[in-house]
Amino acid sequence: MLNGWNGWNVWNVWNGWNGFVAVYLRETRLLRRRFFRHLASMMVPPLLYLVAFGTAMGSHSPLPGRSYLEFLLPGLVAMTSMTQAYGIAGEINVARFYLHVFEEFQASPIGSAAYVLGEVCAGVTRAALGVAAILAIAFVFSIGVRVDACLLLAAALNAAAFASLGVFLAMIVKSHADQALLVSFVITPMSFLGGTLFPVENLPGWAQTLVYLLPLTHAADALRRASLGLPADPANFALLAAATALFFILALSSVDHARD
Amino acid sequence: MIVLEELQKRYGERLALAGVSLHVQPGELFAYLGPNGAGKSTTIRILAGLTRLSGGRAVIGGVDIEADPRAARRQCGLVVQHANVDNELSLADNMDIHGRLFGMPADERARQTRELLAYVDLGERRGQRVATLSGGMKRRLMIARALMHRPKVLFLDEPTAGLDADIRRRLWGLIKSIQADGATIFLSTHYIEEAEFLADRVAFLDAGRLRALDTPAALKTRVGEWAVDRPSQDGLRSDYFSDHGAAKYAANHAASVSSGAFTLRRVSLEDAFLRMTGKEPPPC
Numbered sequence: 427m428l429n430g431w432n433g434w435n436v437w438n439v440w441n442g443w444n445g446f447v448a449v450y451l452r453e454t455r456l457l458r459r460r461f462f463r464h465l466a467s468m469m470v471p472p473l474l475y476l477v478a479f480g481t482a483m484g485s486h487s488p489l490p491g492r493s494y495l496e497f498l499l500p501g502l503v504a505m506t507s508m509t510q511a512y513g514i515a516g517e518i519n520v521a522r523f524y525l526h527v528f529e530e531f532q533a534s535p536i537g538s539a540a541y542v543l544g545e546v547c548a549g550v551t552r553a554a555l556g557v558a559a560i561l562a563i564a565f566v567f568s569i570g571v572r573v574d575a576c577l578l579l580a581a582a583l584n585a586a587a588f589a590s591l592g593v594f595l596a597m598i599v600k601s602h603a604d605q606a607l608l609v610s611f612v613i614t615p616m617s618f619l620g621g622t623l624f625p626v627e628n629l630p631g632w633a634q635t636l637v638y639l640l641p642l643t644h645a646a647d648a649l650r651r652a653s654l655g656l657p658a659d660p661a662n663f664a665l666l667a668a669a670t671a672l673f674f675i676l677a678l679s680s681v682d683h684a685r686d
Numbered sequence: 687m688i689v690l691e692e693l694q695k696r697y698g699e700r701l702a703l704a705g706v707s708l709h710v711q712p713g714e715l716f717a718y719l720g721p722n723g724a725g726k727s728t729t730i731r732i733l734a735g736l737t738r739l740s741g742g743r744a745v746i747g748g749v750d751i752e753a754d755p756r757a758a759r760r761q762c763g764l765v766v767q768h769a770n771v772d773n774e775l776s777l778a779d780n781m782d783i784h785g786r787l788f789g790m791p792a793d794e795r796a797r798q799t800r801e802l803l804a805y806v807d808l809g810e811r812r813g814q815r816v817a818t819l820s821g822g823m824k825r826r827l828m829i830a831r832a833l834m835h836r837p838k839v840l841f842l843d844e845p846t847a848g849l850d851a852d853i854r855r856r857l858w859g860l861i862k863s864i865q866a867d868g869a870t871i872f873l874s875t876h877y878i879e880e881a882e883f884l885a886d887r888v889a890f891l892d893a894g895r896l897r898a899l900d901t902p903a904a905l906k907t908r909v910g911e912w913a914v915d916r917p918s919q920d921g922l923r924s925d926y927f928s929d930h931g932a933a934k935y936a937a938n939h940a941a942s943v944s945s946g947a948f949t950l951r952r953v954s955l956e957d958a959f960l961r962m963t964g965k966e967p968p969p970c
Contacts, residue, residue, distance in 0.1 A: 441756075441789045448786035452772065459774050526770035533734045533764045534787035535756040686697075686737040 445536025449544025452527075453517060454551060468510060468556045472502045472563060479623065488625045492654065495569045500649035501622030503560055503581055508620075508642055510556035511585035512613055514549035515592030519605045522596070522684065538681040542593050542674065549589025550582060557581050577652035583666035584645035590673035597680035621646040641669040687712040687747055687839060687870040688733070694741035695728050695894075702728045704894040705742060710872060712838075715865045717885035718874040719959060725894040726874035727767065730843045733872070734764040747838050760788065763832030763869075767844035769824045771831070773817040777808060780816060781831055788835035795834075802830040806860065822853035829860060833869075840864060842873045846880060858884060882955040892963040905958040913957055915949040916940055924957060924966065 457464060480495045487494040522528040531541055564571045595612075599605050619633075620642030626634055637643050648662035688710035695703040703725045710716045718726045731737035733744055735755055744751045751758040771780050778799055785795035803809045806826035811819070819827065825845060832840060842861065846854040854877075861884060865871050875881055881888045882902045890897040890905075898905060910926030912933035917923070927933035937950045960966040 444786045444789045448783050451786070452775070452783050455779055456772070456774055525772065526766065526768055527772050529736055529764075529766060529770050530784060530787065532736050533759060533762070534784075535760045535789070536787055537756070685735075686731065 441535060442537055442540045445534070445540030446544045446547075448534075448536070449531065449541055450547050450551075453514070453545065453548030456517070457548070457552065457555075464552075465555065465559060468506065468552075469559045469563065471509075472506055472560050475502055475623070476563065476567065476569075488628070489654070493569075495567070496571070496654065497625075497650070498623065499560070499564050499569050499571050500577075500653040501646050503557055503577075503653075504584060504620065504642055504646040504649050505617050505622045506556040506560055507553040507581045507585045508588045508645070509613065509617065511549040511553040511587075511589035512592040512609075513552055514545055514589050515596040515605060515608075517548075518545060518593065518596035519599070519602060523602055528684070532685065538678050541681060542590070542677045545593045546586060546589040546674065546677070549592055550585045553581065553585030553589070557585075571653045572655050574652055576658045577649055579663065580645055580648035580652060580666065583663065583670055584641065584649075587641050587645075587666055587670040587673055590670055590677050593677040594673055594680050597677065597684045616640050616642045619643075621650075641666055687714070688716075688872060689745040690729070690742070691744075692742035693729065693732065693739060693744055695725070695732060695737065696740040702894050703732075703740075706891070706894070706896050707742075708889060708896065708899060710870060712870055713865070713868060714886045715861070715871045715873065715884055717881035717888045718872065718891055719876070719878060719881045719888050720874075720891035720963075721876055721965075723893075724876075724891045726876075726891055727843050728894075729891075730764070730766075730841045730872065730874055734762055734841050735759045736764075760835075761838045763835070763837035763840045765825070765828045765832045765840070765842045765845055767847050769821070769828065771816045771824055771827060774815060776813050776815055777803060777819075777827055778812045780827065781834055784831045784834045790835055798834050798836075802833055803827075805833075806830045822849050822856075825849065825853075825857065826860070829857075829864075833864065837869065839870045839872060842871060844874055844876065846875070846877065854880070878954075878956045878959055888955070890959055890962050892965075898958070898962040902955050905962070906953045906955055909953050909958045909961050911953060913951055913953050914940065915951070917947065924960075926953060926957065926961075 475498065476495065479498055487497055489497050518528070561571065561573060595608050596605065599608065619637050620640050621637065622642070626637050626643060629637060644662040644665045648658065648666070651658055690706050690708050692705040692707055693703055694705055706729065718729065720726050728737060732739045733746060733751065735751070739752070746758045747761045749758040749761070781799040781803065782795055785798065790798070799812065803812050806829060808823060808827060808830065816824065816827065829845070845861070846857050849857070858880070861871065873884065885902060887899065887901050888905060889899040910928050912927045912930055913924045914933055914937045915922050915924050925936060927936065933950055937948045941948050
């Protein structure tokens with residue numbers, strides 16, 4: 427089906443590009459159809475976190491001279507970019523098991539790279555919308571946040587990593603139920619433990635070691651440093667790039683497994 | 687145009703296809719007839735690239751589907767038995783995305799979308815969401831979409847399953863006209879009358895094995911010209927005769943020695959299918 431690259435030639439490049447555009451356009455046209463519904467749904471969790479934690483924590487900020495909301499907001503950007511990008515797995519799941527539209531891609535002459543890249547870019551687009559929504563909320567609530575290239579790069583890498591992970595897992599699951607399990611066991615724990623809502627340094631040493639293995643921890647740290655105007659840590663970006671590459675390769679290799 | 691050599695598919699311990707070999711000629715409308723679970727859809731899914739084969743070889747238009755699957759798929763259009771369209775997108779969007787997947791330039795995509803939707807009588811609905819279509823309309827859209835990139839071979843997997851008789855007849859006309867335009871059509875169906883009406887040649891498939899392959903007329907002739915039906919404990923049982931006189935004599939004789947309804951009629955493709963797949967009721 428969606429087989430690997432069979433050598434560089436004009437037809438492959440043209441077909442690869444067309445395949446990528448087709449996959450990406452399909453996802454973004456669906457997103458456009460549901461734009462306001464989707465936008466509203468992606469704004470609810472960060473708003474709840476901001477209201478609930480902002481009220482509950484009050485002046486108990488882990489950062490001297492900064493409010494808790496200033497600490498929290500980059501964490502929410504990390505969390506939202508992760509969940510929205512990973513959400514592409516749900517779309518693929520529906521296309522595979524409910525609408526069966528995935529068969530259209532399988533029966534077409536496009537390669538795995540075009541398919542995976544199209545889905546990952548669609549995931550990143552969803553994440554970009556989510557991040558824009560949070561930044562708009564920050565603006566409305568007058569929460570201090572500094573938006574620069576480092577913040578955008580960290581959010582983009584985080585989204586690319588989790589969109590790739592989403593495509594990989596969507597290819598290897600056998601049903602809707604498996605997909606829901608993965609969210610419960612992978613995404614939800616990471617959302618809470620990845621340095622989004624509280625400083626990782628408050629955890630016991632052994633827990634910190636584990637948490638630093640999570641890409642989201644590095645995304646949250648990179649985003650927080652950018653948001654607060656602190657110097658960037660290149661290790662965060664290197665790890666996010668490595669995670670993106672690893673998950674993308676896994677996604678590429680898994681596409682063929684989706685065949686019977 | 688299509689060559690299968692000892693095609694096999696295994697799902698765990700179960701052998702879904704047990705070595706099917708056949709040739710389909712260019713321009714032919716070939717029907718694959720068999721009950722549910724016979725392996726019809728499995729064959730089509732392998733040929734269209736949705737399922738991996740476990741053994742044997744398949745060639746489409748001179749291209750081995752394992753050696754160069756993308757080149758093989760480029761020649762094929764596929765209509766699966768369930769609706770696999772994007773309900774939230776418009777008809778034109780569904781067509782456009784398919785055209786892009788097959789590398790068609792924008793002007794050709796636009797022209798083919800316009801012409802094909804008109805061809806299947808959905809031209810007026812091109813901007814509507816697919817969710818607003820009936821089941822028969824979705825099936826016509828799927829056929830139009832499969833023709834979008836001008837495939838040499840069109841695979842139709844149970845294209846009329848679950849549709850009303852009038853819509854089925856309408857689709858039969860459409861399928862005939864697609865063949866008249868030069869496409870090779872590989873059709874799977876469990877409707878015997880559909881195979882009889884549409885196909886140039888018919889293959890009987892049962893439990894993953896090919897039981898017979900010939901023209902509908904030749905398959906019927908193998909059984910006889912005339913059939914006498916009589917009720918039995920296991921259902922309606924038929925006896926077959928080449929000679930009308932002999933069949934008439936048998937019917938009259940049976941009526942004289944036992945009660946019950948006896949029917950003398952011409953042999954149908956269903957008779958041939960039941961006999962060659964061993965599915966007819968056992969002798970009384």
